[in-house]
Amino acid sequence: xxxxxxxxxxxxxxxxxxxxxxxxxxxxxxxxxxxxxxxxxxxxxxxxxxxxxxxxxxxxxxxxxxxxxxxxxxxxxxxxxxxxxxxxxxxxxxxxxxxxxxxxxxxxxxxxxxxxxxxxxxxxxxxxxxxxxxxxxxxxxxxxxxxxxxxxxxxxxxxxxxxxxxxxxxxxxxxxxxxxxxxxxxxxxxxxxxxxxxxxxxxxxxxxxxxxxxxxxxxxxxxxxxxxxxxxxxxxxxxxxxxxxxxxxxxxxxxxxxxxxxxxxxxxxxxxxxxxxxxxxxxxxxxxxxxxxxxxxxxxxxxxxxxxxxxxxxxxxxxxxxxxxxxxxxxxxxxxxxxxxxxxxxxxxxxxxxxxxxxxxxxxxxxxxxxxxxxxxxxxxxxxxxxxxxxxxxxxxxxxxxxxxxxxxxxxxxxxxxxxxxxxxxxxxxxxxxxxxxxxxxxxxxxxxxxxxxxxxxxxxxxxxxxxxxxxxxxxxxxxxxxxxxx
Numbered sequence: 391x392x393x394x395x396x397x398x399x400x401x402x403x404x405x406x407x408x409x410x411x412x413x414x415x416x417x418x419x420x421x422x423x424x425x426x427x428x429x430x431x432x433x434x435x436x437x438x439x440x441x442x443x444x445x446x447x448x449x450x451x452x453x454x455x456x457x458x459x460x461x462x463x464x465x466x467x468x469x470x471x472x473x474x475x476x477x478x479x480x481x482x483x484x485x486x487x488x489x490x491x492x493x494x495x496x497x498x499x500x501x502x503x504x505x506x507x508x509x510x511x512x513x514x515x516x517x518x519x520x521x522x523x524x525x526x527x528x529x530x531x532x533x534x535x536x537x538x539x540x541x542x543x544x545x546x547x548x549x550x551x552x553x554x555x556x557x558x559x560x561x562x563x564x565x566x567x568x569x570x571x572x573x574x575x576x577x578x579x580x581x582x583x584x585x586x587x588x589x590x591x592x593x594x595x596x597x598x599x600x601x602x603x604x605x606x607x608x609x610x611x612x613x614x615x616x617x618x619x620x621x622x623x624x625x626x627x628x629x630x631x632x633x634x635x636x637x638x639x640x641x642x643x644x645x646x647x648x649x650x651x652x653x654x655x656x657x658x659x660x661x662x663x664x665x666x667x668x669x670x671x672x673x674x675x676x677x678x679x680x681x682x683x684x685x686x687x688x689x690x691x692x693x694x695x696x697x698x699x700x701x702x703x704x705x706x707x708x709x710x711x712x713x714x715x716x717x718x719x720x721x722x723x724x725x726x727x728x729x730x731x732x733x734x735x736x737x738x739x740x741x742x743x744x745x746x747x748x749x750x751x752x753x754x755x756x757x758x759x760x761x762x763x764x765x766x767x768x769x770x771x772x773x774x775x776x777x778x779x780x781x782x783x784x785x786x787x788x789x790x791x792x793x794x795x796x797x798x799x800x801x802x803x804x805x806x807x808x809x810x811x812x813x814x815x816x817x818x819x820x821x822x823x824x825x826x827x828x829x830x831x832x833x834x835x836x837x838x839x840x841x842x843x844x845x846x847x848x849x850x851x852x853x854x855x856x857x858x859x860x861x862x863x864x865x866x867x868x869x870x871x872x873x874x875x876x877x
Contacts, residue, residue, distance in 0.1 A: 405762065406679065414675035421667040436465070444677065504546045504571050505641050511551040512613055512620055513634030521615030522555045523565035523595045525580075526641065528607035528648055532567060535605050539564060539578035546573050565598065565610075581605060588628055592621070599623040609644045611637065690721045690767060695735040695758075697774070701742040704856060705781050705815060708741070713774040716753060722764040730761060737769075744778045751776065781815035781854065784822040788812060788847065790865060791828045794835030802834075803868040812861055814853045825853060832865055840868045 424432070439458065446454040470477060508524060515522045525532070540561060544550060546568055554576045555562045561577025568574070583589065583601035592600075599610035603623040610623040620631045622640055631637050694717050702708065716737055720727075737757045752773050755766045790807055807829065816825055829845040843865045855861070 410675050410679050413678060414671050417674050418664075418667060418671035421671055422664065501571060504568075505638060505645070507546050507548045507551065508568075508611070508641055509634045509638035511548050512611060512637050514548075514552070515555065515613040516618045516620055516634065519615060519618040520555055520557075520613065521562075521595060522551075522611075522613040523580075523599060524551070524611040525565050525567050525578075525599075525602065526609040526611070526644060527567060527569040527574075528609065528644075530606040530608065532602075532606060532608060535581055535602055536565070536567065536575075536578045539567070539575040542573055542576055544573050546571060580610075585626075592628070596621060596623070596628065600626070600628050603627070609641070611641075688721050689724055689727065690719055691727060692717055692719050693732050693735055695732075695737060697737045697739060699739050699741055701740050702744075703742070704854070704858070706741070706744060707779045707781055707817065707852070707854070708744075709777040709779075712776045713771070716774075717770045718758060719767040719769075720760060720764045721767050726761065726763040730764065735759065739774075741776075741778075744776075746778060746780055748775060748777045750774070779817045779819075782818055784814050784816050784820075784825060785811050786814055786822055786825045786827050788863060789826070789828040791831050791848070793831040793833045796834055796869060797836070797838055799872050800838060800869045801872055803870040805865065805867050808864045808866070809861075812847070812855070812863075814849070814855055816853050820850075820852055825850060827853070829863060829865060832867075834867060837867055837869055840866075842866050 439461070443455065443458040443462070445451075446458065508526075512522070512524070514520075550573060551566070553559060554566055564577035565580055566573055566576045567578055580598035581601040582594075582597045583604055585600065585604070588600060589597055593614065593616065595612045595614070599612045599621070600623045602608055603610050604626040607625065612621045612623070613619070614621070620634065620637050622629055622631060622637070624644070631640065694715055697712075697714055697716055699708065699712070718735070718737075722730075736759065737753060738759070739751060739753075739757060750773050753769045753771070755769075758766055758769070760766055787810060788807055790805060792805075796802060812827065814825065814827070816822075827847055827849045830848055832843055832845060844862050845865050846862060847860055849860075
C-alpha cells in the first residue's frame, strides 16, 4: 500500500495540479448552473451515466464504453439546443467578468437617494393604483432581451418616475431600465414568461417581469394597476411584498449582492458558500484525473516523422539528397498517448549557421516538438549529413528562342528583349559565361505585324533568383513585307 502511495506522489507533477484545478472550476460552474435552473433531474441522470461510463472504462467494458461515448456525443448537441438560452447567458456573464470591477468603482454604485426614489415612487404608485414596471439591471446585459423603448439616461428621481408612468406619458405601459444611478430607457417591452403555474392571477406586467427574470439576473418591480400590490421577480421567481418598506429592504439586498464583497471573501465566506457543490466538484475532478490522467505505467512507441529544414538563406543551396524522415521513440503513460496527436510531430533543423561544403548535424531532443508529459528516448538516425553551397550574384544575358518561320512574304526586321540581362544567384563553380538563360520558345509562324510578347525564362536547376521571383521579360518582334512576293 505504501508503495502505491509513494508511486502516486512521485508521478504527480505541477501540471497535474493545474489540470485538476481547471477541471474542478469547470465542474463547479456547471453544478451551480444546474442548481440555479430547473434542471437538477437532468444533471442527476447525466451524472449516473457518467459514473457508469467511468466504471466501464476502468473494467474495460468495450461495448458499454462504445455505446456511452456515442450517446454523450449526441447528448452534448441536445443540451446545447435545449439550454441554448442559459448557455448564451453564461458566456455573456463570462465576457463581462473583466468589466465588473471597472463598473463598480467607488462613487459609481447606487446610493440611498436612488433606492429612496424607487421605494417612495412604488409606495405612491401603489396607493394611487398606477401601473408601473421598473427593471434594476444586474450583471447581465439586457439589450438582447428588451425591444422598443426610448433613450433617456438620466438620474433616478421620484418626479422622473412619476412623469414616465403618468397615464398621459407615451411610455407608461412599458418598463423603465435602471442601471445603478441612471435611468437608461423607458417604454421598453420585455419577453413574456411561459410558466403559467407561477403567474396565477397576475397580469401582463407580471408575466413580462417574470419572463425577463428567467433570462437575466435583473430585479423586476411591478405595481399592479388593478390591486395596487407590489411584486418583485428575481431569478425566475415571483413574490408579492407587503409594502414599500419591504421593497426598500429587497432592493438594498439586491444591490449589496451586486457589489463586489472582497472583505467577505477574505473572511472565508467563499469557502462556506456552496460547500456541497465545491466538495462534489473536487471529488469528481480528482476522480476524472485518476481515471484519465494518472500515469500508472509507461509505454514506448515509435513514430516516423518528417524533417524540416528552416531558416535557409536564399544565398545558400542544399543538395536534394538530404534526409527527409527520421524515427523517434517516445515513452510515457498510455493516458498521455491517448491525448497525443502524432501528426503534429516534426524535427526542425535550424540552418541559419551552415557553412560551405559537407557538414554533420546531430539530431537532439530540442529539435522535436514533443508534449511535456512524454519523454524522447532516441532518434534514428542520430546524425545527418548535408552539403551546402554558397550562391553568388551573376549577371547573365538572355537569349531569345524562336519557333517556326514567318509567313511567306514577310521577313524579320528586328527582334529584341527587355531587359537584355538578369541578375541570378549561382554557385562559385558556375561562372556567368557558363550560365545559359533563354526565353521559352516563341512561335513566330503567325506574326504579320509588330508585336510585344511577354515570355517566361528557362534557366538551369542550380540557378535561382532573389526572393525566388522569376522575372517576366518582353520580346519585341518587328516584321516587314517583302515587295514582289505573294502571300
